[in-house]
Each structure stands twice: as C-alpha cells, then as structure tokens.
Amino acid sequence: MxxxxxxxxxxxxxxxSGRIGLLISLFWLLMALFGTQLAPHNVEDIGGGPMLGGMxxxxxxxxxxxxxxxxxxxxxxxxFSIGLALTAALCAxxxxxxxxxxxxxxxxxxxxxxxxVNDALLVLPGKVLSLMIVAVxxxxxxxxxxxxxxxxxxxxxxxxxxxxSSLRNMDYVRASRLRxxxxxxxxxxxxxxxxxxxxxxxxxxxxxxxxxxxxxxxxLGLGVQPPYADWGxxxxxxxxxxxNGSPAVLMPAVAIASLTIGANLFIDSLQQMxxxxxxxxxx
Amino acid sequence: MNRYMLFLIARxxxxxxxxxxxxxxxxxxxxxxxxxxxxxxxxxxxATPETxxxxxxxxxxxxPLLVRYFTWLTGMLQGDFGTSFASHLxxxxxxxxxxxxxxxxxxxxxxxxxxxxxxxxxxxAMNRGSALDRxxxxxxxxxxxxxxxxxxxxxxxxxxxxxxWVSAMSFGSPDMDVISYLKAYxxxxxxxxxxxxxxxxxxxxxxxxxxxDSPYLEMALLKGVSPLRAVLRHAxxxxxxxxxxxxxxxxxxxxxxxxxxxxxFSYPGLxxxxxxxxxxxxxxxxxxxVMLFAACYLVLLLAADILTIAFNPKWRS
Numbered sequence: 001m002x003x004x005x006x007x008x009x010x011x012x013x014x015x016x017s018g019r020i021g022l023l024i025s026l027f028w029l030l031m032a033l034f035g036t037q038l039a040p041h042n043v044e045d046i047g048g049g050p051m052l053g054g055m056x057x058x059x060x061x062x063x064x065x066x067x068x069x070x071x072x073x074x075x076x077x078x079x080f081s082i083g084l085a086l087t088a089a090l091c092a093x094x095x096x097x098x099x100x101x102x103x104x105x106x107x108x109x110x111x112x113x114x115x116x117v118n119d120a121l122l123v124l125p126g127k128v129l130s131l132m133i134v135a136v137x138x139x140x141x142x143x144x145x146x147x148x149x150x151x152x153x154x155x156x157x158x159x160x161x162x163x164x165s166s167l168r169n170m171d172y173v174r175a176s177r178l179r180x181x182x183x184x185x186x187x188x189x190x191x192x193x194x195x196x197x198x199x200x201x202x203x204x205x206x207x208x209x210x211x212x213x214x215x216x217x218x219x220l221g222l223g224v225q226p227p228y229a230d231w232g233x234x235x236x237x238x239x240x241x242x243x244n245g246s247p248a249v250l251m252p253a254v255a256i257a258s259l260t261i262g263a264n265l266f267i268d269s270l271q272q273m274x275x276x277x278x279x280x281x282x283x
Numbered sequence: 284m285n286r287y288m289l290f291l292i293a294r295x296x297x298x299x300x301x302x303x304x305x306x307x308x309x310x311x312x313x314x315x316x317x318x319x320x321x322x323x324x325x326x327x328x329x330a331t332p333e334t335x336x337x338x339x340x341x342x343x344x345x346x347p348l349l350v351r352y353f354t355w356l357t358g359m360l361q362g363d364f365g366t367s368f369a370s371h372l373x374x375x376x377x378x379x380x381x382x383x384x385x386x387x388x389x390x391x392x393x394x395x396x397x398x399x400x401x402x403x404x405x406x407x408a409m410n411r412g413s414a415l416d417r418x419x420x421x422x423x424x425x426x427x428x429x430x431x432x433x434x435x436x437x438x439x440x441x442x443x444x445x446x447x448w449v450s451a452m453s454f455g456s457p458d459m460d461v462i463s464y465l466k467a468y469x470x471x472x473x474x475x476x477x478x479x480x481x482x483x484x485x486x487x488x489x490x491x492x493x494x495x496d497s498p499y500l501e502m503a504l505l506k507g508v509s510p511l512r513a514v515l516r517h518a519x520x521x522x523x524x525x526x527x528x529x530x531x532x533x534x535x536x537x538x539x540x541x542x543x544x545x546x547x548f549s550y551p552g553l554x555x556x557x558x559x560x561x562x563x564x565x566x567x568x569x570x571x572x573v574m575l576f577a578a579c580y581l582v583l584l585l586a587a588d589i590l591t592i593a594f595n596p597k598w599r600s
Binding site: 116117119120121123124125126127128129131132133134135136137138208212215216219220221222232235239242243244245249250253254256257260261263264265268 | 301302303305306308309310313314316317424425427428429430431432433436437439440444445535536538539542543546557558560561562564565566569570572573576577580581
C-alpha cells in the first residue's frame with residue numbers, strides 16, 4: 001500500500017513550482033507517447049491551410065510554410081524531441097556513472113586516464129563537440145543519440161566520480177574492503193546505492209541539456225532531418241514567418257521552453273527536498 | 284607577485300597545455316573516424332580508385348594513425364593548419380578574418396555583462412529574500428532552460444518587427460557610423476547578455492552570500508561598518524576567486540551560445556564558419572575551429588586561476 005502511495009507522497013512533498021514542473025513534464029511525456037493519435041490534422045497534409053497562417057479554429061496554433069497544421073506537427077515532433085533526448089540522457093547518465101564507479105575502484109592508472117580524457121572533453125563546449133561529431137558521422141537519428149551521449153557523459157562522470165571518490169573513503173566501505181569483498185561488490189553494493197538519488201537529479205538536468213542541444217542542432221539544420229521533424233526543425237523551417245509574427249515560429253520554440261522550464265522546476269524542487277524525506281514518510 | 288605565485292601560475296598553465304594536447308588528440312581521432320576517408324570525400328563519388336589512392340598517398344593517409352597525428356600536430360604548431368576540402372584554400376586563410384569578428388562580439392558582450400552581473404549579484408546578496416533576489420533566482424532558471432533561438436527570435440520580433448528600433452540581420456559594411464554600429468550589434472549582444480547576466484549574477488550572489496555568512500563579516504558589521512562597505516571592502520576581495528571562476532564558466536557558455544546567435548543574425552564569425560564547415564563536412568576547418576574554441580576556454584580558465592591566486596593573501600608573503 002505504501003508503495004502505491006509513493007507517487008502521491010512525492011507530489012505532496014514538492015513545492016508549488018515543483019508540482020507545476022512535474023505536471024508540465026508529465027504532460028509532454030504523455031504527448032510524446034500518444035501525441036500522434038491526438039493530432040487533429042494529418043502532418044503530411046501540404047496546403048491544408050494558408051501558408052504561415054495565424055491562429056484559427058481549424059488550425060489552433062496556425063499553419064507552417066507549407067500550410068500544414070502546427071499543432072499536429074508539434075505533437076508529432078514531441079516524439080523526436082523528447083524520445084531522442086530521453087534515450088540519450090539515460091545512456092549518458094548510466095555510462096557516466098558506471099565509468100565513474102570503474103575509475104573509483106580500479107587502479108590509479110585507469111582513474112588518471114579517465115579523469116584526463118574527461119577533463120579534455122569538458123573543455124569543449126557541448127555544441128562545439130557535438131558539431132564536430134555531426135561533421136564526421138552525419139545526423140541520422142541513431143548518430144544524433146550517440147552524439148548527445150558522447151557530449152554529455154563527461155558531465156555525469158565528473159559528478160558521479162566526485163561522489164564515488166568521497167564514498168570509497170568512508171568507514172563502511174573500508175570495512176567491507178577489509179572484510180575481503182571484491183572491488184565489484186564494493187562498487188555495486190556499497191558505493192552505487194548512495195549515488196542513485198543525486199544521479200537521478202543529474203539525469204534530469206542532462207535531459208534538459210540534451211533537449212536544448214538537439215533542438216539547437218536541428219535549428220542549425222544539422223539535427224533531425226526531413227521527413228522527420230523535431231521542434232528545433234519546426235522553428236528553422238518557419239523562420240521566414242518571423243517577420244510577420246507568425247505563430248509557426250514561436251509555438252515550437254515555446255513548446256521547447258515549456259518542457260525544459262517544467263523539467264527544471266521539478267528538478268530544482270527535488271534538489272531542495274531532503275533526500276530522506278521520502279523514505280521516512282513512506283516508512 | 285612573488286616567486287611562489289608565479290610557480291603556481293606556471294603549473295596551472297602547464298596543466299592547461301596538457302589538456303589542450305589531449306583535446307587535440309580527441310579532436311584528431313574523432314575526425315579520423317570519418318566513414319570512407321578524406322581522399323574519397325575530396326574527389327567525390329565518381330573518382331577512380333587509382334586517383335583516390337594517389338591522393339591518399341599525397342595526403343599521407345596511407346600512414347598509420349599515430350604518425351598522421353604527429354604530422355598534424357607539428358603542422359599546427361608551425362601554423363600549417365591544412366587545406367580546406369571544400370574550397371582548396373589554406374584553412375588559416377578562411378578562418379583568419381573570422382576570429383576578430385567573434386572576439387569583437389564576445390568582447391562587447393563581456394564588457395556589458397560583467398559589470399551588470401556584478402552589480403545585480405551584489406545587490407541581490409545584500410537584500411537576500413527580497414523581490415529582486417527572487418526575481419533573479421527565477422529568471423536564471425528560466426534563461427538557462429530556454430533555447431537561445433527563442434530569446435533571439437522574440438528579441439527580433441519585439442525590437443525589429445514591432446518597434447522598428449533596430450534592423451535585424453545587417454552586418455557587413457566596414458565603415459559603419461556609430462549609430463548603425465550600435466543598431467547592428469544591439470540584438471546579438473542583447474540576446475547573449477540575457478543568459479550570461481542571469482548566470483553570472485546568480486553565482487556572484489552565492490559567492491558573496493558565502494562570505495556574508497562568515498563570522499568575520501558579522502564582526503565587521505557589529506563594530507559598526509556600514510553594510511555597503513562591509514560587502515565591498517570585506518566580502519568582495521575574498522569572493523574574487525569564486526566570482527572569477529563563475530565568470531569564466533559563464534563566458535565559456537558564450538562560446539556555445541554564439542554558435543546559434545551568429546547563424547541567426549548571419550554574423551560573419553568563427554562559429555558560423557564552424558557551422559558552415561560542418562554542413563560541408565569540411566573537416567580541416569572543423570578541426571581548427573574546435574581547437575580555437577578549446578584554446579579560448581582554457582585561456583579563460585587560466586585567467587580565472589591567475590586572479591584567484593593573485594587575490595589570495597595566503598600566498599602573498
């Protein structure tokens with residue numbers, strides 16, 4: 001029963017802005033899953049409305065440069081903007097955490113090597129690094145995910161390693177080493193459980209960064225390629241409408257902003273919560 | 284500056300050069316993973332295998348990876364950055380005139396942002412919990428989460444389309460008068476400032492608040508120093524290190540933001556050269572641009588380190 005109530009307790013323990021953020025994030029997550037069914041118009045319906053038309057009852061958020069319905073295009077784009085970023089953020093966090101654990105328990109040499117490479121990758125701004133990878137491998141969907149993973153694992157590694165290296169010097173970890181436990185046992189059973197909570201918050205931030213990165217790449221025309229379109233592509237395609245104040249430019253950008261701000265509010269509220277509140281209230 | 288401080292600075296500089304070396308290795312090895320290879324890329328699909336092989340030999344692509352890396356690295360150190368795949372001109376010639384343009388944009392932004400952010404940060408720290416303080420916290424979170432192109436498009440929409448104060452997208456003529464110069468730079472700089480000021484001000488605020496909470500500052504206040512003097516004379520010198528770090532971190536964000544801004548406003552800078560080179564898959568240009576961005580960032584970090592060291596009284600004697 002307590003486990004069932006956990007989401008409710010989580011929701012109740014958040015601040016007001018955290019609740020709003022959580023609701024916005026959940027809304028977009030549902031749109032990414034079911035948006036294609038909810039779309040009022042066919043996205044391929046070229047000339048279905050006026051070019052770069054305003055908001056009307058037929059096209060609630062206006063039409064794009066080919067007369068397609070913007071609301072439907074945003075709903076279809078949610079799948080790409082959120083799906084790609086979620087996959088990439090998940091992989092980047094897991095890879096960063098596992099490599100950090102490896103560096104923390106393996107020998108001095110590997111620790112030094114991973115740390116150095118990581119420092120070097122952190123020196124390159126995310127967009128610069130990902131542009132370089134796109135230049136080499138192009139921007140197919142799987143490559144975009146790999147690009148985002150490669151760009152953002154160093155950040156996860158740095159945070160995870162800082163935690164792991166302080167945890168490995170704690171008395172209980174030393175005791176377990178002295179007891180004769182293997183390195184992997186120590187890493188998985190002693191160090192990892194204490195890193196999960198902060199790494200989950202970090203995962204949220206990484207998701208926000210990757211949404212911004214991928215939409216930025218798409219905006220430059222180097223991200224998701226037609227016939228697919230994520231929100232960044234939509235902004236780019238309709239940029240000519242900017243001078244008439246067309247909603248086709250603004251609405252996809254607003255969609256990105258609402259998602260990232262919502263996720264940020266939620267994460268911020270999680271960070272301010274004491275880590276043990278949940279466990280205590282649940283017990 | 285005494286000898287020990289110089290030693291510390293030299294050590295930081297050495298670490299920076301080592302990092303740059305690792306960056307160069309990462310850059311080279313990633314770019315050498317190009318499917319197919321450069322010779323195929325230059326000659327296109329219709330080239331015969333013989334001509335590809337000949338060009339491959341001419342470019343030295345038949346040699347092992349490590350040998351090629353060292354050739355490339357020594358070439359870079361001697362100022363030879365290779366030949367562009369797309370235009371067959373020396374890369375340096377293509378990138379050269381772009382560098383000052385980007386530095387100009389970054390410079391103007393920095394000159395406006397840093398004082399503004401310091402003032403806002405200090406005022407917010409002195410009035411903790413006030414409306415200004417809360418506004419700062421919320422606006423930082425919002426600007427960090429909003430894509431740059433939204434800020435830029437909204438700025439164009441308001442200032443160029445609705446108000447007609449400035450014309451969007453007008454660069455080029457070298458002999459602009461002051462007014463048109465201001466008008467041309469207003470929007471890109473404004474957009475970049477939006478994010479930078481919020482970030483820097485927030486970090487300045489937390490650096491100063493850290494100091495304000497310490498006993499020596501309470502002591503100063505108790506002996507009757509005015510709050511403003513306490514912050515400027517007592518807290519600020521101790522917060523220089525963290526603030527310098529915060530500023531250099533935020534400025535490194537500038538390099539990412541500048542990529543979007545330069546291409547929206549079609550500004551002829553280094554970042555738009557990078558974007559063009561990426562679309563053409565012109566790898567030598569990409570390599571040089573990426574290395575330049577990394578070098579700029581390391582210089583910023585070093586500057587912050589030097590400031591931190593210079594302001595630390597522990598090392599003065």
